[in-house]
Amino acid sequence: MEAIKKNPKIRIGQSEVQAVRSMTERLSDLDDDFGGRYARPMAAAFLINTVTPYLNAESSSETLDSMLSAAAFLCYLTGWMAVDEGAHGRAQQYYVKALELAGAGGDHNTYCHVLRGMSVQAANLGHGSPAARLANAAAEAAPESTPRMRAFMAGQQAHSYALANEKANALNSLREAERAVNQAESRPGTFGGFSSATLAYATAEVRYALGDVKGSVASLRDHFPLRDSTDSKRSEIKFSALLAQRQLEIGYLEAACETWGFVLDAHPNIHSGRIDELVAKIAPLLRPYRSNAMARDIYDRSREVA
Structure with a gap:
């Protein structure tokens, strides 16, 4: 990577392609475990500082296609992280660039x-x-x-x-x-x-x-x-929050509060705009039920978190 920064026209091969693919998998794991707001800046920095110089380096046509493909998937993943942040316009920019790169690489x-x-x-x-x-x-x-x-x-x-x-x-x-x-x-x-x-x-x-x-x-x-083990912690929190909302919608107040309790316990460990939005909805939804002790406790906790 240091050599590429000093000389962008250095020749690259399949080992550099594999490095980008491996890094993409690790960034995906970070995104799953900690959220898009945590992982996207790292993905963006890797795109700018390492992958872009690789795309400008000398290589065989086969290696270039492979690098375009690897860069496309990293752009897609970065866009997915931006969606999780709530940065939808930025996500669309990443997605469009990913389509361009994937098309160029076949x-x-x-x-x-x-x-x-x-x-x-x-x-x-x-x-x-x-x-x-x-x-x-x-x-x-x-x-x-x-x-x-x-x-x-x-x-x-x-x-x-x-x-x-x-x-x-x-x-x-x-x-x-x-x-x-x-x-x-x-x-x-x-x-x-x-x-x-x-x-x-x-x-x-x-x-x-x-x-x-x-x-x-x-x-x-x-x-x-x-x-x-292939399912992410973030999706567990997100789906639990959706479950709680729908449990309340059909009148299962205490079941909803129990589910929201899990969401609030897990929330501090995830940096996700989408989950922040779901947590912000808890207090307004529970406001009419504050006479119930369990609902009042979750209402108070959710306001503190929000």
Whole structure:
């Protein structure tokens, strides 16, 4: 890395490509464990200080394509971190650059990952039709036909269709994701994994978007026992916060308070704008229930945290 800074035209090979891929995996682990606000500055610094000089270095055409691919996935991951921060405009800039790099390197797999990530962002912001268009584009661009990749794409299509009020398409995509998960034999990878736990969460989101709040709570409760070591701490906190909101929505006050208690215990260890937003909603939601001792305790704790 020091040599590259002194001489950007130094020749690089596959060892530098592997270094970028390994660093991307480590940054992904930091993002999962501590949140996007913690990890994104490190990812951005690595992009600027190391990966950009690598892209300008001399190399074979094969090495350049590999480096473009590695840089594209790192840009995608950095955009994913920016979404977690709540910096949606910045995330879109990273995503667009990731598409450019993946296209230049001929990496169709990363290209469709980025499109799916853009669909997830749109869905989280409540934009159902754009989310569906992006999810469909991602599925059409996907070069792999493995069961797990089909599930990865179909699960996002199902959620997007549900948000766009396309119930039949949503349920069809959800069934496709379920069939694909049942056919999958390999373990989920670091990136692009879709497991039985993920399917339960996707089912919860589809049900909620279609107005079945009670069914969504049941699916979220199914999700947690299915989690394994590939699932991030951040997603556990996020999904727990969503579960608590929906438990309250169907009248399960004390169950919601118990779930929120876990969220508040875990919150100090995560640096996530998305989770901060979910925690900020606790006090307004519990304000009408302060006559209940358990609700009052969670209300007070959430105000202190916020």
